[in-house]
Amino acid sequence: MLTTRICRSGRTRRVLVLAASLAALLPDSVRAQAEIDVLEPPAPSVTCGHRRVREALGDELIGDPRGLRAPAGPPRYVVFPDRAAALTWYAGLLPILNQAGLQLGNPAPESDRGWAVLEGMVAEQWPIFQRLATQRVGELPPPQVMLIASQELNAFAMRDPRTGQLPHAIFVLAPALQLEPEALKAIIAHELSHHALGHTDPAIEQQITRYYRARGQEPLGYLQRDDAAVRNRVETWLGHAAMVGPFVDDDFGGLPLPTLGMPVLGELLFHVVRRYSRDARPECTTLRRAGQEMFASLRGAVSPAFLAFDLDSQNRSQLRSASARFRDAARGCLNGPEDALLPAAVQLFQTPAERLLRGASPEELEIFRAEAPFIDSLVELSLLHFGEMRQLMEGYAWDELRSYTTEDSADENASRVLSGIGYPEGAMARGLQPLMDEASWRACAEVLDRGEVPPFGALTDPHHSTCYRIYHIRAFDRHMRSASN
Numbered sequence: 291m292l293t294t295r296i297c298r299s300g301r302t303r304r305v306l307v308l309a310a311s312l313a314a315l316l317p318d319s320v321r322a323q324a325e326i327d328v329l330e331p332p333a334p335s336v337t338c339g340h341r342r343v344r345e346a347l348g349d350e351l352i353g354d355p356r357g358l359r360a361p362a363g364p365p366r367y368v369v370f371p372d373r374a375a376a377l378t379w380y381a382g383l384l385p386i387l388n389q390a391g392l393q394l395g396n397p398a399p400e401s402d403r404g405w406a407v408l409e410g411m412v413a414e415q416w417p418i419f420q421r422l423a424t425q426r427v428g429e430l431p432p433p434q435v436m437l438i439a440s441q442e443l444n445a446f447a448m449r450d451p452r453t454g455q456l457p458h459a460i461f462v463l464a465p466a467l468q469l470e471p472e473a474l475k476a477i478i479a480h481e482l483s484h485h486a487l488g489h490t491d492p493a494i495e496q497q498i499t500r501y502y503r504a505r506g507q508e509p510l511g512y513l514q515r516d517d518a519a520v521r522n523r524v525e526t527w528l529g530h531a532a533m534v535g536p537f538v539d540d541d542f543g544g545l546p547l548p549t550l551g552m553p554v555l556g557e558l559l560f561h562v563v564r565r566y567s568r569d570a571r572p573e574c575t576t577l578r579r580a581g582q583e584m585f586a587s588l589r590g591a592v593s594p595a596f597l598a599f600d601l602d603s604q605n606r607s608q609l610r611s612a613s614a615r616f617r618d619a620a621r622g623c624l625n626g627p628e629d630a631l632l633p634a635a636v637q638l639f640q641t642p643a644e645r646l647l648r649g650a651s652p653e654e655l656e657i658f659r660a661e662a663p664f665i666d667s668l669v670e671l672s673l674l675h676f677g678e679m680r681q682l683m684e685g686y687a688w689d690e691l692r693s694y695t696t697e698d699s700a701d702e703n704a705s706r707v708l709s710g711i712g713y714p715e716g717a718m719a720r721g722l723q724p725l726m727d728e729a730s731w732r733a734c735a736e737v738l739d740r741g742e743v744p745p746f747g748a749l750t751d752p753h754h755s756t757c758y759r760i761y762h763i764r765a766f767d768r769h770m771r772s773a774s775n
């Protein structure tokens with residue numbers, strides 16, 4: 291799933307500090323911690339035996355040239371004695387997750403046959419994880435699998451935002467039960483991989499993630515060294531993107547609009563707009579109408595196969611005109627005293643002003659102090675970020691930049707697990723196909739059939755584009771096969 295990724299904090303640019311503090315303080319930084327995924331499918335015929343991988347990895351499933359190891363200290367898994375205990379735990383956490391915008395439902399009723407289906411799949415796969423990740427989970431019983439009511443096709447592993455511990459459970463949203471067994475097992479394998487490899491632990495995520503450049507031939511991410519210069523540039527950029535979104539585009543009229551996920555300042559904008567959702571003044575009606583138009587053109591610009599965002603000329607002019615009307619109407623509609631930028635942020639993020647402003651740059655402070663209309667302050671702040679992003683991209687081969695993430699790692703592991711339970715080669719790649727509609731899959735298949743590398747996707751999305759993801763897991767499977775021969 292396209293979860294909003296809050297910026298990872300700690301970057302150098304001063305203008306980022308606000309982003310960092312906002313993000314760190316979101317009571318909801320839950321959102322960054324809940325590792326929500328797109329489903330994936332499974333994979334290859336690799337046992338854990340490839341020597342180089344084993345040497346590099348020790349007990350871990352997947353080869354990490356930098357030597358991934360379990361974190362120091364006792365395992366942080368919280369094992370539930372039974373499903374009832376897991377349900378009680380989930381009930382306590384649900385309001386917090388939903389407050390963070392995850393829109394999760396209650397667990398499915400006990401009578402739902404899906405419980406047995408999922409538990410059977412976890413039981414089938416778990417011994418492989420125990421064998422291959424002995425150091426972390428060798429002693430643990432199969433994790434609970436939680437079947438959650440939802441409209442959305444998704445699944446995830448997470449850590450408890452209250453304690454930092456890892457609940458020994460994975461989560462599957464009900465629509466996934468409609469998938470073919472192979473695709474569902476792929477999803478389970480992917481989520482179990484996140485769980486068993488500790489991917490939801492930020493320290494481990496940091497260890498796994500690397501940035502590199504693809505020059506000429508597309509390399510496998512896990513074989514690449516982290517390029518510190520690329521990392522610095524990309525993470526700085528990601529900090530800005532967390533605030534305003536990944537698309538530095540004049541067509542947005544300076545608005546921090548949601549495209550592949552909701553940026554922090556976008557959240558602030560919609561927090562204020564929502565206050566006026568029933569306001570009958572003409573300027574508020576215009577605002578809502580322009581907002582709907584903006585969303586329509588944004589939706590029309592996202593390609594599901596490539597998770598790319600591409601405005602055609604019609605969407606472009608629609609968005610330009612709608613965002614201009616939106617800004618004008620916002621000046622008249624969003625004008626209550628609590629709408630000013632700082633009070634609105636204090637309210638949304640439930641954090642005192644001094645903390646939000648700690649470390650803000652002089653430019654940012656000036657914007658907060660100016661007491662201009664909300665929409666003007668917001669746009670001015672967004673333009674600061676867009677400007678920094680443009681500068682970072684200028685003269686740099688941005689489309690060569692890549693990240694290797696815990697999502698790649700989970701796909702790789704899942705592929706091996708599927709192979710371990712007897713699926714033929716290509717199961718993981720096939721399991722990913724249902725993430726796209728028919729037309730998108732056809733477009734993707736054409737690219738793959740031509741032997742081309744599909745578009746990578748936005749750097750803000752650790753899953754990359756779905757088509758690239760299929761390309762990656764196929765290449766990984768081939769690599770493992772040739773390595774074990």
Ligand SMILES: [Zn+2]
Nearest residue numbers: 327328697700
């Ligand atoms: Zn994932």
